[in-house]
Amino acid sequence: MIAPEPKSVAAVITEWRTNSHADVLLSRILEPEAWGHPKPFGLKLAAVYADQFPENELCRSYCQKYNIPIFPTVKGAIGVGTSEVAVDGVILIGEHGQYASNGLEQTLYPRRRLFEEVVHAFRLFKKRVPVFSDKHLSYDWLFSRWMYDLARHEGIPFMAGSSLPVAWRLPALNIPIGTELTEAMAVGYADLEAYGFHALETLQCITERRRGGETGVLSVRCVTGPRVWEEEKAGLWSKALLDELTPARQAAFRDPGPIRPTPSDALFLVNYRDGLKGAVVMLGSVGSCFAFSGRRRDVKEPDAAVFMLEDHRPYGHFGHLLRAIEQMIVTGHPSYPVERTLLTSGLLSALMQSRHEGGSIIATPHLADLSYQPADWPYAPGPVGTPA
Template sequence: MKGSTLNPPTVISRRDLLKGAAAAAGGCLTLPMSLQGADSVAPKSVAAVVTRYEKGLHADVLIGKIMEGWKQDGGTGPALKLASMYVDQYGPGDLARGLAEKYNVPLFDTIEGAVTVGGNSIPVDGVISVGEHGDYPYNDKEQHLYPRRRFFSEITDTFRKYGRVVPVFNDKHLGPQWDDAKWMYDRAQELKVPFMAGSSLVVTYRDPELNLPMGSDIEAAVAIGYSGLDIYAAHALEVFQCLVERRRGAEKGVEWVQFLQGDAMWKAIDDGRVSSEIFHAALALVAASPEGVRQSKDASLFLFQYRDGLLGTLFMLPGFATGTAIALKVKGQQQLLATRFEERTQPRHPHFAYLLKGIERMIHTGKPSYPVERTLLTSGILDRALTSRLLKQERLVTPELEIRYTPVDYPHAPFPELTSRPAGG
């Protein structure tokens, strides 16, 4: 497949490609036929660029589903075919070499080699970049310096060299440093790369089910997160954003960001800036009891003011909370809305299968399934919050986060439920 211009690849007609409608949160969304359980869509080829490939790592639960089916049991999978792979580091539990041999996937020692499949053109229809896990340094803000910018730079340098652009997915947040995140976004805009990024939790199961209509009058919202700040606040911020972006008139960006710990974080509840009722509604979904929450070790609060006046609120409670949850108040509704974003492990981390469905849709249509600006904004909030932490909890004005975008009504799991057949079936 030969390309000659820096434009997205030509795709088959929407009428031929798409069939039916999937149940969506507050609406309907047309998805590729493979997502409806049909087998008649010709697979698109993808190159994988990953940091490390071992069981349970992001590369495994994303790329492994292309080779071995949605449930990684040898059953049916996405309408994608893995054409090539680049692995930055080979760990002691490496799976890449064995799977590459089993499925006849060539491994390359350069990113350009993987994107061109060793040739002098770009024959693949998309690239999946997984810059997560592996032996990489940390900076003074405790950001794990995964090579996401380097990966994207070399991928897009290859596009420019060979005169063809294809869609790219970047796993998790951009950056992780703000300058790198913004550079990646600007490069995608410059070269007109169909670009997606972000957390698998935005499309995971919600317990209880929560479908928030577009244009909702959200008066207040509180998120609870757990685990490390850089690694898991990224997830919590993005699932928070995937709900609050559905408010009336959103999204226009964030005016300021502040990180708080100790007495200062709990004062935000005590003085009424953050609703105690909403906080406890979210906490109840991820903690056995609220008792002792104020004594929880390493607890912190991310506060950020949206440009339309909504206060963004994320409590990170490592060692106390057991998951990610959000509660919110909608104008005119007496009852609060709250849900937990599930991280199921069986079969083989299924929320990553729903993320892969969104990637599949982009690669087949040439258009992102939802805006990368959401991930850019949350990447910026995270970086600014960690900067505030380093600067002794200073509030940071953030004109760089005046990021505007229009959200789309993309569904979360199940849409439809995954289907698979036994290995060898």
């Protein structure tokens, strides 16, 4: 059987250096065997636009090696130097690079600007192809919603998000669509924007599977430091659910150590429209751990699993993310709903505002009717490191 011709993609990126998101996604397309994949991806890199070229950049060397043109404009990359859309899809990676921060300590990555330039090229060339946008849509809710609405208006198949929903789960955790959840908590660590987004996607990829699907969020709140543990004593999140993760942490990490309060701790509280209360605890003592813990109605045993990343090259979870991107570009249909990432982008923006205001409750009427149904896209199978 003859393998189908790979689909061509244009990469629109902020920068490409060792272990950047551009590296762990685009280099996989070019050299799948070097990244541990016995089966190549059904994609070929046709052109690149890079916003920045740091001293340690890899973009020029990779593109020279594989005869891939680098264009000074997004339009040039989409057209591969022609006056038409000359690719089957676009991978937008607006992560890493030297960009300013705002007063909420959010890095102002130009994802909205780059997406606008992609759509401008589509309009000029009178053709639309699928677009994947890495991580959250934007640091700003209005920019995120604008990107989502523009994609819908233009009829662009659009997907975005984190690698956490497709990462390994220890132990295996399958929440059937339609499950009635009574408690839901995610665990994360480190920077509240860059890594807090991953933790929110960890929470959301489970809570969206509850009975009725996602129906929206009424309000959020973020507190930090000792107040995290004061809120636990007040019953706003469950230390018992955190403790349920102990066996999974012990299985996943050689010496996970005890969880204890630290000055860098933070708590995200998410008040869902249908009454579910979600929580994310970002803990300085948890190690490099993302996890989910929750309860189903009338089920005695809790659901508790570490969402496991491969924390060294070849960073295999990005291979599983790339398979989802590949599926969208090959079929023209998103592998899972972009609404998940629209919601997590809005949550994160509001939570950063709450932190800036000292832990105020932020009403989110703009998220209250953000409803969608989940998809059954699989997470990474087998032991950690199993290649996609």
